[in-house]
Amino acid sequence: MKRLLMLLPLAIFLLVAVFLYRGLFLDPTELPSALIGKPLPSFSLPSVEDPQRVVTAEDIKGKPALVNVWATWCVACKVEHPVLNKLAEQGVVIHGVNYKDDNASAQKWLKDFHDPYQLNIRDEQGSLGLDLGVYGAPETFLVDKQGIIRHKYVGVIDERVWREQLAALYQQLVDE
Amino acid sequence: MKQLIHGLLLTLCLLGSASAAIDAYEFKSEAERERYRTLVEELRCPKCQNQNIADSNAPIAMDLRREIYRMLEEGQSNEQIVDYLVARYGDFVLYKPPVNAKTLVLWYGPIVLLVIGFAVLAFILIRRRRASDKPASNTLSEAERERLATLLDRKEP
Numbered sequence: 493m494k495r496l497l498m499l500l501p502l503a504i505f506l507l508v509a510v511f512l513y514r515g516l517f518l519d520p521t522e523l524p525s526a527l528i529g530k531p532l533p534s535f536s537l538p539s540v541e542d543p544q545r546v547v548t549a550e551d552i553k554g555k556p557a558l559v560n561v562w563a564t565w566c567v568a569c570k571v572e573h574p575v576l577n578k579l580a581e582q583g584v585v586i587h588g589v590n591y592k593d594d595n596a597s598a599q600k601w602l603k604d605f606h607d608p609y610q611l612n613i614r615d616e617q618g619s620l621g622l623d624l625g626v627y628g629a630p631e632t633f634l635v636d637k638q639g640i641i642r643h644k645y646v647g648v649i650d651e652r653v654w655r656e657q658l659a660a661l662y663q664q665l666v667d668e
Numbered sequence: 669m670k671q672l673i674h675g676l677l678l679t680l681c682l683l684g685s686a687s688a689a690i691d692a693y694e695f696k697s698e699a700e701r702e703r704y705r706t707l708v709e710e711l712r713c714p715k716c717q718n719q720n721i722a723d724s725n726a727p728i729a730m731d732l733r734r735e736i737y738r739m740l741e742e743g744q745s746n747e748q749i750v751d752y753l754v755a756r757y758g759d760f761v762l763y764k765p766p767v768n769a770k771t772l773v774l775w776y777g778p779i780v781l782l783v784i785g786f787a788v789l790a791f792i793l794i795r796r797r798r799a800s801d802k803p804a805s806n807t808l809s810e811a812e813r814e815r816l817a818t819l820l821d822r823k824e825p
Contacts, residue, residue, distance in 0.1 A: 520717060521717065523714060523757070523758060523760050524758060524760075525758065526754065526755060526756060526757060526758035526759075527756070592727070618731060622731060622735065622756065623756060624756070625714075625756035625757045625758070626728075627714035627715045627728050627757070628715050628728070
């Protein structure tokens, strides 16, 4: 008993050490999304290319897809863009939400840097962004074919992030 | 002394300017303004962490303030407004998180630690008292004293 008591401080120390060590590798800016497992919020917004065309949440259903929130004012989005182009070439379905942006510059951007998006939603007021709980671009949602949000990634999707985190999840949604 | 006073005055001035980010919103009543103030002070900005949406100048905080103002004007209750934000940004936006399985340690951990601390303290005190209640160990019984005497008297050959 006494011997066990003597080991108690060591046990507490180890417990705290494990706890703090784990904390070293957690990113506090990464928030868990409140929308995982919920359907995409309903919306009805014009597309970036054509103000006459109305896009709704129904249009996104049918195939699993990435819904990428981007803007021309977002520096990190520029870094991400070539990766999205490459993914689109490989056949990954990507939809864009142009978040609080000037539409003319968004159109120019897509012309200059290539357009990886199948649907491109024009969210000039940021209302869809608000419903999606967006707090900084780029953010990417993984949506299954029923239009349910299954995963959210905040930050730039680069080759490594795709390979190590998102590719398997996307494949899983395709196989479902 | 003079320096100290100057320092204090400067601090006061700085304190005054700390509550920045004021939007020009018109409220119907003083009560509504008060509700708006409490809400934006209790809700946390999702982008700029460790700031409430009242203090933050991030665009997202501005949007949220506008949204809260809009909902107040529509006559929604504080609860509805908070639920609206939690549905989008999760419990993270609350500076006072709800009690659930995930936050149990956060809410009750300190009390549990305090109780454990008192238990250990009580244990130590009781043991100490019990030890002092025992007959003092430096008084020897008759038999012990005799034995000690023989041991001391015994001459080494």
